[in-house]
Amino acid sequence: MTVGGEPGAGGRARLRVEADQVLTGDGSGQLIADGAVDIDGAGRIVAVGRRENLGPPPTEVRTVGGLLMPGLVNAHAHTPMTVLRSAGDGLPLERWLREGVWPREARMTPEDAWWGMTLGSAEMLLAGVTTSCEMYLFEEAVVDAVAASGARLVVTPGVIAALLPDGDVAGRIAQLVDFHAGHHRPDQLVTVGFAPHSVYDLSPEQCGEIAAVAGANDALFHIHLEETRAERQLVIDRYGKTATQVLADAGALEGRTIAAHGVWLDATDQRLLAEAGAAVAHCPQSNLKLGSGVAPVLDLLAAGIGVGLGTDGAASNDDLDLWEELKLAPLLARGLSHDPGAMDAATAVDLATRSAARAIGLSDVGVIAPGARADMIRIDLDQPAFRPGLDLLTHLVFAGSSRYVTDVWVDGRQVVDDGVLTTVDVERAMAEVGERGRRLAA
Ligand SMILES: [Zn+2]
Numbered sequence: 001m002t003v004g005g006e007p008g009a010g011g012r013a014r015l016r017v018e019a020d021q022v023l024t025g026d027g028s029g030q031l032i033a034d035g036a037v038d039i040d041g042a043g044r045i046v047a048v049g050r051r052e053n054l055g056p057p058p059t060e061v062r063t064v065g066g067l068l069m070p071g072l073v074n075a076h077a078h079t080p081m082t083v084l085r086s087a088g089d090g091l092p093l094e095r096w097l098r099e100g101v102w103p104r105e106a107r108m109t110p111e112d113a114w115w116g117m118t119l120g121s122a123e124m125l126l127a128g129v130t131t132s133c134e135m136y137l138f139e140e141a142v143v144d145a146v147a148a149s150g151a152r153l154v155v156t157p158g159v160i161a162a163l164l165p166d167g168d169v170a171g172r173i174a175q176l177v178d179f180h181a182g183h184h185r186p187d188q189l190v191t192v193g194f195a196p197h198s199v200y201d202l203s204p205e206q207c208g209e210i211a212a213v214a215g216a217n218d219a220l221f222h223i224h225l226e227e228t229r230a231e232r233q234l235v236i237d238r239y240g241k242t243a244t245q246v247l248a249d250a251g252a253l254e255g256r257t258i259a260a261h262g263v264w265l266d267a268t269d270q271r272l273l274a275e276a277g278a279a280v281a282h283c284p285q286s287n288l289k290l291g292s293g294v295a296p297v298l299d300l301l302a303a304g305i306g307v308g309l310g311t312d313g314a315a316s317n318d319d320l321d322l323w324e325e326l327k328l329a330p331l332l333a334r335g336l337s338h339d340p341g342a343m344d345a346a347t348a349v350d351l352a353t354r355s356a357a358r359a360i361g362l363s364d365v366g367v368i369a370p371g372a373r374a375d376m377i378r379i380d381l382d383q384p385a386f387r388p389g390l391d392l393l394t395h396l397v398f399a400g401s402s403r404y405v406t407d408v409w410v411d412g413r414q415v416v417d418d419g420v421l422t423t424v425d426v427e428r429a430m431a432e433v434g435e436r437g438r439r440l441a442a
Contacts, residue, residue, distance in 0.1 A: 013038035013046050013058040015412065020381065021392060023069035024048060025353045025367045029346030029393045037068060039374040043412030048368055064378050064407060067392070069349075070366050071130025071375040071408065072322045073356035076222075076260040076281035076310030078136050079120035080113040083437045084315040093228045093290050101315060102163060104440040105137070112436045113138030117145035119429040120320050122421050125151055127321045127402035128377035130410045133258070133281070133310070133360040135195040135222055137163070139176075143183050143190055150415040150423045152375060154360045155183070156193035156222040159210060161201050169206050173213055180217050189411060191361065193220030198227075199235050199243035208250035215255035220361045223247070225259035225280075228292045232264045244269035253278055256361050260310065261286075262300065263293040270296075270303045279306035279359035282351065284328045286312030294332050298342055308356025323402040326352045330397065345397040377416075378407035 015038070022035030036054050038047040047054050081101075088100015113136070124132060131152040134142055139157035146153040157179060159172050176194055184192040194214040196202050202210075207223070214221040225243055226232055235243040244265065247253050253276035262280040265273070273280065282297050300307055309325040311317050329351060330343040357366030365373045385399040386392065408416035415423050 012040045014041040014060060015039045016054070016057045016061045017068060017376070017409075018051055018061065018063040019068040019378065020065050021067045022048065022368060023067060023349070023393070023396075024369060025070040025349065026369065027346065027350045027354060029344075029349065031067075031392060035068065037368055037374070037376065039409075039412045043374050045368060045370055045372050045374050047370055066381045066406070067379040067396075068368065068376050069379065069396075070353040070368055071377050071410065072128050072326070072352045073308060073360070073362075073366050074124065074129050074132040074311055074320065074322050075258065075279075075308030075356040075359050076283055076312055077120075077132045077134055077320065078313030079124070079132060079134055079320060080108075080116035080136050080138060080142065081313035081315045082120040082123070082320075083108070083112050083116040083433050083440060084313070085318050085437065087315045087441070092230070093292060094230060096290060096316070106163065107440055108138070110138050110141045112440065114141040114145045115429060115432040115436055117142050118149060118424055119426075119433045120314060121146055121149035121151050122424045122426050122429060123320045124322075125149060125408055125410075125416055125423075126405070126419075126421055127323060128379075128405035128408055129320065129322050130375040130377070130408060131357065131360075131362065131365060132320075133193075133220075133222065135260070139179055139183075146190070147188075148423060149421075150410055150413060152189045152362075152365065152373075152410055154191045154193060154220065154362065156195035156220055158195045158197055159202065159206075160197040161206070162197075169202065173210060177213060177217070180219060184217075184219070191220070193222050193361070195222040198224040198231070199246050200231050200238075204239070204246050204250040204252075207247055207252045211247075211250070211252035211255055211257075219256070221252065221255050221257045223257070223259055225262055226264040226269065227261040227287070228290075229264055242266070242269055244272050248272045248276070258308070258359050260312070261292070261295060263287050263295045265296065265300070267299075270299060270305065274303045274305050279308060281310040281359065282307050282329060283310045283312040283325070284332055285324055286310075286316040288328075289318070290316050294336060297329060298333050298337060301347075306355060306359045307351050308359035309352045310356075321402045322352055323400065326397055327400075345393045348397045349393065374409055374412040376409045377405050380404045380406050
């Protein structure tokens, strides 16, 4: 590397992080050996490359070895549900919601949600998941908890007619417009969207109205879509058309849309989503655990639909470790298509990073590139699973795991240091969630 030189000369870098390998995450799977990433004082990446090709180092240089890659992006989560982990196990979606989840959620307090979000955010950061797109109630608690953990947050407060005591959907929408005005602060790691639960919970008019409000605020419209066959049939029986067609006809796909699951989308639905520029959050582990099926992810990609991986909530997964989806997505795509070439490791990584970030409306995270936010993780390559090391990217997807994540930066700030999360009292959060989870289950 270049040594000496005038500190900080030739750039605005405050910190240089040097690693044995840098996976930039530009979709190509290219690795930079003996790489370095320069980060400015505002948490933005200003240069990436081989150490010898970068300018003089800034005053602070950290040589970490291993692999640097973009932080993972969880495109669909209900993270406070860590307090409901294991609720309703073995039930299909409809009964899982009505018997396992909603009765407990009706008893939840904002403090329960805060501790659930805190523990889940800790779980994600320790696994190298630096951003999550949250669909949940208790939005104030979600924002507050993540501000403390230091993760990046896309918060899309839910509108669930079945849970509104007086069915006042209009009142809830008005509340969320105020919430957007008060909390949408991308420069402080928080982006706010709107999340109608589903077409089977809300009317087409209500979905259209929420989409219009989201559009007027240039905000993300986040909805569950085509998760189970029974739900698909319910909507067809009620409206004589699929949920996707209901949304399209209600004008609800005209803004930035992310549809969670998409397991049962047919070719017409896929065409409508592609034409609308909508994205799908692919949640293979949740869909398998609830027996819902497997989304046609290869068809979605072929149709030009943006796809990001998601865990869904901790009661349908049951963890928030996106490395499992990173491995499961290509395995399922290959297994079901009988084609081992159907999804390569670079594509899988893309679905967990850059593509997921785009799907939730973030254009400057999910990559290590000049101009991007410095959301990065370090992987310890000095592990048996990473030998012989001839194809590191394939090792990462098919032999890798969250347990090899040692360091995490969000917006240039290091929040996990040598396996220790420095922002959250994890022991306390575990104790709180244990106690609160038992109370909610009683
Ligand atoms: Zn969900």
